[in-house]
Amino acid sequence: MYRRGWAGSGEGIAEMAVIAARRALARAGVDAADLDAVILANWTQRRYLPDFAPAVAQRLGARRAFAHDLGCACAGFLYGVATARELLRNPRYRRALVVASEQTSRRARPGSRGTLILGDGAGAFVLERAAGDGPGGRLIDYELACDGEHAAIMEITDDGWVHTRIAQRELCELAARSIAEVSGRLLARNRRALDDVTWVIPHSGTAGVQAAIVRALAVPAGRILTNYAEVGNVSSASIPVALDHLVARGRIRPGDVVLSAAVGGGWYAAAALYTVGELAREVAA
Amino acid sequence: MYRRGWAGSGEGIAEMAVIAARRALARAGVDAADLDAVILANWTQRRYLPDFAPAVAQRLGARRAFAHDLGCACAGFLYGVATARELLRNPRYRRALVVASEQTSRRARPGSRGTLILGDGAGAFVLERAAGDGPGGRLIDYELACDGEHAAIMEITDDGWVHTRIAQRELCELAARSIAEVSGRLLARNRRALDDVTWVIPHSGTAGVQAAIVRALAVPAGRILTNYAEVGNVSSASIPVALDHLVARGRIRPGDVVLSAAVGGGWYAAAALYTVGELAREVAA
Numbered sequence: 387m388y389r390r391g392w393a394g395s396g397e398g399i400a401e402m403a404v405i406a407a408r409r410a411l412a413r414a415g416v417d418a419a420d421l422d423a424v425i426l427a428n429w430t431q432r433r434y435l436p437d438f439a440p441a442v443a444q445r446l447g448a449r450r451a452f453a454h455d456l457g458c459a460c461a462g463f464l465y466g467v468a469t470a471r472e473l474l475r476n477p478r479y480r481r482a483l484v485v486a487s488e489q490t491s492r493r494a495r496p497g498s499r500g501t502l503i504l505g506d507g508a509g510a511f512v513l514e515r516a517a518g519d520g521p522g523g524r525l526i527d528y529e530l531a532c533d534g535e536h537a538a539i540m541e542i543t544d545d546g547w548v549h550t551r552i553a554q555r556e557l558c559e560l561a562a563r564s565i566a567e568v569s570g571r572l573l574a575r576n577r578r579a580l581d582d583v584t585w586v587i588p589h590s591g592t593a594g595v596q597a598a599i600v601r602a603l604a605v606p607a608g609r610i611l612t613n614y615a616e617v618g619n620v621s622s623a624s625i626p627v628a629l630d631h632l633v634a635r636g637r638i639r640p641g642d643v644v645l646s647a648a649v650g651g652g653w654y655a656a657a658a659l660y661t662v663g664e665l666a667r668e669v670a671a
Numbered sequence: 672m673y674r675r676g677w678a679g680s681g682e683g684i685a686e687m688a689v690i691a692a693r694r695a696l697a698r699a700g701v702d703a704a705d706l707d708a709v710i711l712a713n714w715t716q717r718r719y720l721p722d723f724a725p726a727v728a729q730r731l732g733a734r735r736a737f738a739h740d741l742g743c744a745c746a747g748f749l750y751g752v753a754t755a756r757e758l759l760r761n762p763r764y765r766r767a768l769v770v771a772s773e774q775t776s777r778r779a780r781p782g783s784r785g786t787l788i789l790g791d792g793a794g795a796f797v798l799e800r801a802a803g804d805g806p807g808g809r810l811i812d813y814e815l816a817c818d819g820e821h822a823a824i825m826e827i828t829d830d831g832w833v834h835t836r837i838a839q840r841e842l843c844e845l846a847a848r849s850i851a852e853v854s855g856r857l858l859a860r861n862r863r864a865l866d867d868v869t870w871v872i873p874h875s876g877t878a879g880v881q882a883a884i885v886r887a888l889a890v891p892a893g894r895i896l897t898n899y900a901e902v903g904n905v906s907s908a909s910i911p912v913a914l915d916h917l918v919a920r921g922r923i924r925p926g927d928v929v930l931s932a933a934v935g936g937g938w939y940a941a942a943a944l945y946t947v948g949e950l951a952r953e954v955a956a
Contacts, residue, residue, distance in 0.1 A: 432717055434778065434827035436937040437742045444819025452815035454743050454750055457722045465739055475760040493719065530737035534729025542719035652721040 390505040390618035392491040397506075399431045403442045403487035406508035406623075409630070410483065411446070414512040414522065418446040421512075422479040424453035425470055427462030427486040427622040429650075430493050442485065451483075459540075459650025460589050461530075462486055462622035464658050467513065468528045474515040485510035486622040495547040503592060505618030509626025523663030526643075529572040531655040536560065540651030548651075554594060561591060562598035564655035565647040569603065572657045573645070580605050580645075583659075585638055589648030590614035590624045599647075611637065622650070633662065640664045675790040675903035677776040682791075684716045688727045688772035691793035691908075694915070695768065696731070699797035699807065703731040706797075707764040709738035710755055712747030712771040712907040714935075715778050727770065736768075744825075744935025745874050746815075747771055747907035749943050752798065753813045759800040770795035771907040780832035788877060790903030794911025808948030811928075814857040816940040821845065825936030833936075839879060846876060847883035849940035850932040854888065857942045858930070865890055865930075868944075870923055874933030875899035875909045884932075896922065907935070918947065925949045 393402065403426055411418055424446070426439040432455070439453035458465040463486040470482035487508035494500035514522065539552045539560075550557060565588065573579060580586075580603060588599050590612040600607050612624070613631045620627055625646045632638045640662055647657040678687065688711055696703055709731070711724040717740070724738035743750040748771040755767035772793035779785035799807065824837045824845075835842060850873065858864060865871075865888060873884050875897040885892045897909070898916045905912055910931045917923045925947055932942040 429719055432719055432742075434714055434717055434831070435742075435744055435825055435833070436822045437744070440817040440819035440937045440939065441822040442819070443817065444822070451817075452750075453817050453819070454741060456739060456741070457717075457720075458739050459720055459722070465737075469754060469758075472757045472761055473754075476757055532725040532728065532736075532738050534725035534727070534738070537721045537726040537729070540720055546719070548720070652725045654725065 390616065393489050393506040399428050399487045399489060400438045400441050400445065402506070402508035403438065403485045404445050406487065406510040407442065407446055407483055407485045410485070410510035410512050414514070416481055416512050416514065418448040419450070421448040421451040421481050421483050423470060423473055423482040424448055424451045425456055425466040425482065425484045426453065427456050427458065427466045427484070428488060429457040429459050429462060430488045430490050430621060432457065448483070458622070458654050459652050460591070460621045460624070461648040461650040461654035461656040463625050464528065464646065464648050464656035465530060465654070467525065467658055468530055468656070470513045471525055471528065474513060479515070481512060481514045483510060483512050486626055488621040488623050490619060490621050493542060493546065493548050500548060503619050505620045507617055507620030507623040507627050509623045509630055511626055521664040524661045526659040526661065527572060527576050528658040529568045529656065531564070531568050533653045536653035539653065558594040558598040561595045561649045562602035564649045564653070565599055565657070566602040568655045568657040569645060569647050572659055576659060578659070582643060583645045584642040585644050586610045587625060587628055587632070587644055587646045588612065590619055590628070592619060638662050675901065678774050678791040684713050684772045684774060685723045685726050685730065687791070687793035688723065688770045688795070689730050691772065691795040692727065692731055692768055692770045695770070695795035695797050699799070701766055701797050701799065703733040704735070706733040706736040706766050706768050708755060708758055708767040709733055709736045710741055710751040710767065710769045711738065712741050712743065712751045712769070713773060714742040714744050714747060715773045715775050715906060717742065733768070743907070743939050744937050745876070745906045745909070746933040746935040746939035746941040748910050749813065749931065749933050749941035750815060750939070752810065752943055753815055753941070755798045756810055756813065759798060764800070766797060766799045768795060768797050771911055773906040773908050775904060775906050778827060778831065778833050785833060788904050790905045792902055792905035792908040792912050794908045794915055796911055806949040809946045811944040811946065812857060812861050813943040814853045814941065816849070816853050818938045821938035824938065843879040843883040846880045846934045847887035849934045849938070850884055850942070851887040853940045853942040854930060854932050857944055861944060863944070867928060868930045869927040870929050871895045872910060872913050872917070872929055872931045873897065875904055875913070877904060923947050
């Protein structure tokens, strides 16, 4: 299951999202009918109308949930988690599903370097407002940022393909700097140091971005985990897919403290700090 | 200023959003640098990458705000208001800007009926968390819903134009039923009746939709206000543009209780209940 793949012709954003969402619901032991909100992160196959999220909610049987799409490029999953977290402050909501579903293969110019590293994938998590400590992990806090000054450095033009307007090296440095900034603010606000974090699970991006993150955060490379080598760059789905993968393999364990951070064309940056829960109901891969 | 218009070649979604946002910031007496979040509702001119919101935030000088786009068709402004409202429950956020900017003219097939009623427009409001009653209006509550079962009834196909798959009469009935449902739930939860509402300011849609809403809500037609006759159907911008218009003209007044409701292809439905504030700093139109 964990291999780089490109979606087939019958597999759209909604179909992939539904598979990932069912897996997340089973893992969390939550019935789709009890969801209050469904947030779908996707930028690789957007439509003007309709959004994908209402159809995903309907196929899941999330009858009383409202639903909407989010773009935010590769930072979409973390932006979605933040949105869900704030929704759950409202006492009338209790459970939200955040699913990222991307077909990056559609945005790579044939023959470009992107075709070598991009993958299609979907990952999802359920967030639930809980009174005390339950078996689930806990979202400690998050930090979001954006900088429209860099809006033009990554663009999809009318041909539908990604065009990067700055040198790869500069892009890696900007990514590393942005991740260091949001992560630093997040950790400082929560009075934690990077040494208190068991693992860093960033949006995988490219190998160059990963190396730049290692330098920028000054953490041992062995504490940074991704499954980039297996699935490629699956954009906003990279963090939930990696988490699912790493928990299923026992690589990360209940109680571990994780810092996840992502950047994306826009320019977006986002980070989340959380503990890993007992995914006792983990379904077979 | 209040006339149906189609944007010129130099006027994009971001440019229109910036004009509306500056107007809202001046009206609220808020400095863009003090915004924590910028949410941009737009579906008529979406791009894969980058979103418009980070560029809008940057042009406004909203240096510490995070920003993202929302689709949600004609319900985008109310979905954005709901998202902003929940963000503001977090004590570290205080002010959010919600701006809807649409160029429906780009989605109307030349020669179609749509060209007769669609308009381009942008409208914006600032939401601020306040301890007591200030000069601003107050968002009492909102209600969101969606129904993916009707996802296929309105679609933009590869030609970029809106295609409606059901009869106009059925669409009007569905719109009216959806608006009655979300409005009914919203009013009931807040122990209010339609008689307690001074004005209903719905997403204007079409004349047919408006007539259906009048029937469905069973309110006198004179209590339903839009500026559809002047600006046409400006999609998600219709509610903020109408509000701005009606307040500037003195048609609605401080203390009035307003119910706004919208539907959109997806299928989306949303409603908000609020009081009108003193827009003392209303800028010249």
